[in-house]
Amino acid sequence: MSATTTVETAAASRPARLRSARQTLRPNRSLRAGVLLLASVLVLSLVGVLALDDPNHQVLADAFAKPGARGHLLGADPLGRDVLAWCARGVWTSLEVSLAVATLAAVFGTAVGVVAGYFGGPLDALLMRLVDLSLAIPPLLLFVSLSVVLSPSRVTLILLLALVAWIPYARVVRTRILAERERPYVAAGRLAGTPDRQICIRHLVPAASTAILVLLTLQLGYVLLWEAGLSFLGLGLQPPNVSLGYMVAQGRDYLADAWWVTTIPGLVIVTLMLSFNLIGDGLRDLFQDDVAVGGADGR
Amino acid sequence: MSLDAHDTEGVAGITRSLFLRQSAGLAASLSLASVLAACGSSDAGSGRTAGRPPAKPTGTFAFPLDGASTTFDPAYGNLLPDFIVMHTIYDRLVLFNDAYTDLTPSLATSWEQSADAREFTFHLRPNVRFHDGEPLDSTAVKKTFEYFVSATASFAYLLMPPKFAKLDDSDPAVLRVVTSIPQPDFVRNQTFLGVLSPKAVAKGADYIKQNAIGSGAYTFSRRGGTGGVVVEANKDYWGGGPYFERIDFSVISDPGAQINALLAGQANMAYRMPPTQVARVKSAAKIQTVSGPVWSSTFLPIACNVKPFDDVRVRQAVAHAIDKEALIAAVARGQGEVADTFTPKGVVGYAQPSTTYRHDPARARQLLAEAGHTQPVKLRMITHAGAYLQPQLAQAVAGQLNEAGFAAQVDVVDVVAYGRAVGDARQQTYAAFPTEYTWLTGGPLIQELNAVQAVSRYAADDIVKPLDRMRTTPDGPERDAAFKAFEDAFSQQVPMVPLFQSVYTDGLDDTVGGYTRTPKNGYGPNFGPLYAAAR
């Protein structure tokens, strides 16, 4: 729980529904910009993936080629892999991983949040303490320990990241549910004998859906950052998986001679993050939802 | 920080394999007895500065380590930072000369060994005291030897005979050693192990771990913050130097950060720089670089019990698929020389092999076809993120293999997982473990059998028999023949593909003199002669 809870509860007390049609049509600059940016990046990288060579193709003779040299528009990495091809493919890998992690985290986190918020009492306390516990364990230790035990793969990485990413959902959803369950229709439903599960799934979750959506969009970016950070530490996706973070890490030793190896994939990451954030902010404005203030990255 | 950058898990991030062998024509080995230099400290070697050492110890030398110094026990020390620090504090019975071709006196002024390599006599230097005041005599050396032999879990244990038949210290100036089985490399192994004060030995391993009582040029002063150590000049040192008041070993685990510190003047040296950064240091002002080949080679060991790599043709195909020159140029940035043998050049045991493999993907495919493989042969390699350059090397090798009829993949895992995979002789997942082996003593050690058998799981007689002979035959033509037989069989059977011999470069402040780049990988320099001239 954070101090933003006050804000969260205040927001939660307002019905979180879409604005009237007239207001929806009002230009939402943030959303438009974000979607446009993301679409451009995706289209460009798709073109790149289709038109360019396999990013894993090493040409040792081309190692450290400068941008523009030897047919490498953005240069080549220490093993002669084309940076442009790598970035193009890397965008899609990042997207896949981010979506997978965010979805997994959203499902699990929402479930925890709904149960905690709806049932309250000791179950709520238990689940929230579980959240605290998860926060208290350094992710680095978790990753290293589990990577000793599990074999390295994309699935393992997704699971590991999801293990960290579910927390904001739990908290945010819980707050929303806490407020929502006080509403008359919930009490009415219960009196009428509607099973809890139905109330939760068909009414409470949709009530929290805008918050979940905003959080998910924002989290796409953070998962991207985390994966890049893990690659930086040597724990992330390895070739033949094409990871932007991997190349940023590769280039670290060669900053002085081959700055493009780190800088360019880094810029791609920044651009992707920017688009996710713009979209998330836009959605937040759209839904008039202040619920995820600073919460998306787990803070 | 990148775990993939530099190694803290072992010398050069890899396994140390110690091999014993005397080079052809080293009747010199028998005439080691006749090498009687007067006072044994090495010359103020090959430093580039034209300065001269100061009259008395001055200033601080800042030497960043890439990991914490965790122990002062020469027996149990396993990691590079430990060795470097211990090299300032302990002396050895013998040392290598500057050219690394011969042994020179250190704590022993002369030595003899019997023709069957079972009896050794060391004449000890007079008037040497340990840092706690104890005198150096044959009893002290005997106690150190006994300690090493008793420390069965230690690294030093592997360098000693399993037990001594006799350790005669009746004459305090002479130690007579008798072993039950021949130890052809016993004297050479002494270049690696320090001699401890007997009072420290008496107090046991726990005491030794935390207290450094040797006879070296520097004494232990205090511990630094994150595993660093500060050592102070030993004013009563018997040899040349020391010329610094103190040496400050700080811990900077990222080699890029070490180099930045050197360039910024915050450190005086960057030891064993990553080849990828050498170019920028070479062009920096006020910095000198010292390069040299080391007794270290990088290999691709192949697990011979994982199908289809039990077929020698498939292994030979791997050897043909690899372009070593390209690897050296791209991954090692030119800091390496093509290797075709198990034993690197310059190490006792080197012999010209009968078979070498040139980069020939067509031949590789042909061999695979002969062995009955029409589809790309799957090969899964494993390496760990902390191993210096190994992940990149593995990637590069995989790329080359994939163009010659293989479907190669690299798993980069955590070091402990890596150790378990390599150590598990029954696993069938991984067929190759790119790694670097280091010859710490300039000659073979008992472990050669272990390397080829343990890592490559190769047990056929054509390699094992020569190894047995090498282990017990004293130096001479018979041993040389065994060396040759081993290298021939090794190159024919390819349980490992030798890739390249390493060349290492150190970066130093250009005021530093007396520095010699040692081919020994994993000790650090001799600190006695090291000095800094005024600019």
Place this chain on the structure above:
Amino acid sequence: MRRRHPLAHLIAVRLLQSVVVWFGALIVCFVLAAAAGDPADVQTAGQLGSTPERVRALRDQLGYGDPFLQRLGHFVAHASHGDFGTSFQSSQSAFDIVMRALPSTLLLVGCALTIALASGVGLALVSVLRRERVADRAIRRFLAVAQGIPDFWLATMLVLLFSVTLQMLPSIGFDGPDGLVLPTIALAVPLLPPFVRLARGSLLDVMKLDFITSLRGKGLSERDIVVQHALRNALPPLVTFAALQVGWLIGGTIIVESIFAWPGIGNLVVEAVRARDVAVVKAVVAVVAISYIVLNLAADVLTALLDPRIRVARA
């Protein structure tokens, strides 16, 4: 019923739960660390001559040989005194090592937070005063970009620019305030967007209040109103947020500390995990976990104090 009771009860319950969570975190970490291996594993990984017997012997010699449950029991018993064992790497008390590294991290975190706070407030002021004008939009665009910058990439770029190319600032943070500049910037920049957003939102909320209107009526300039009156009232949520960030940052400086060789907790935990220095890992986890838990607890109590509805919902 007196008003105090529910609150005191809440605090007591949460306190008890926090202690349990803390121990839970330690035990989980202990198990994780046990799964990850110990220094004997690290030192013998891939080393020739390391038969399982030798590894076991080395493990005993290094002091990690006792059976798992015994070690767990020993650990739980001693952790409550703050005794986490001796660091394998430096042969000193793990707790002491962590305590010595903590001030460095706190220094870094403190500087980064101060800068983020100060600039955050400054940027928010500009944004509010020049609402919808060029400066405001520029700031918001900058923030949108800044939010997406990975801290390790920023740190690397800063090193490339200021240390390697311009040679203006040192690249490792050892001595002197010079070394503080780059790591602080690397940490502060990703913090800015949420700060500015919060400050701006808070300021705007305050601006809607009645007393502001009356001040305007009195003829005070917009700038004076905002800076001298509104700001003061807008600060509390910002401060609370900043306080919470401390706990998060303490665990989150790992990468930046590594890049700059900053002798703080982040670097410590990376080295300790790498070398499997279990005692230090446990000590770090304990310290970091405590800060989380305490700060969370404080935040919950604060919230409960402020919002009776939540308190009731929770009870």
